[in-house]
Amino acid sequence: MARTTSDIVIDAAPSDVMAVIADFDAYPSWATGVRSAEVVEPGAASDSVGDRADRVRFTLDAAPIRDTYELLYTWDGDRSVSWSLAEKATVLTALDGTYALAEVAGGTRVTYQLAVDVAVPLLGTLKRKAEKVIIDAALSGLKQRVETLG
Template identity: 65%
Template sequence: MARTTSDIVIDAPADQIMAVIADFSAYPVWATGVKTADVVATADDDRARQVHFVLDAAPIRDEYDLAYVWDADRTVSWRLAEPGSMLTSMDGAYVLEPLDGARTRVTYQLSVDVSVPLLGMLKRKAEKVIIDTALKGLKKQVEAS
């Protein structure tokens, strides 16, 4: 499954960015289309291991669970643990790369499959829109705090 990738530079250290990524209860504030994000299970470090999402991002309206794997403040990856009615597969990751001073490059990788057939080009375009919107929302949320 090919991944769509994009990145952005955020004026904050990696730990501050990862704290925003890990705060799922705040996703409805900054993550476009996310209506709720409820932690179902946590790991030993108190970070989410599984999260239940309710998404309303036309044309996709769905509920699903994602399973997360954290690597300190360097990366977080996820996969679809409980499929929804539309989402049949989702694999993604945020990769954080510290730059000079307190800036960090955040790379978002995503691959999504849905139950309705989509041309590869349309699917990649949809993934790109999701990624770019998420990165801009993350940057705004982190830099506002």
């Protein structure tokens, strides 16, 4: 499964960016198409990254994809977070992604990689275009949210 990648620089420290990424309750206010996000399995407080969620249920309404699905998360401090689909959903059959954060002059470079597969066949170019739209909207929303809170 090929991945689509894009990045953006956010005027904030990596810890501030990762705090917004980990705040799933707030996703409907800034993540385009996310109608709800509910932590299903919180992370253990003894984890090296604290109590960041291990499993989250999302309801997405981003035409043409409307689905409810659960993602499993793997956290690496304030450096990265990766996720994958816990099990096939109605429309989504795979959803793998990563936010990688790196401190740079002027803030934090956030690199987003995403690979999506859906139950209905899509041409590769259409699928990559959809992934690019999702990534760009997510990075833009993340930047706005972090910088507004900062």
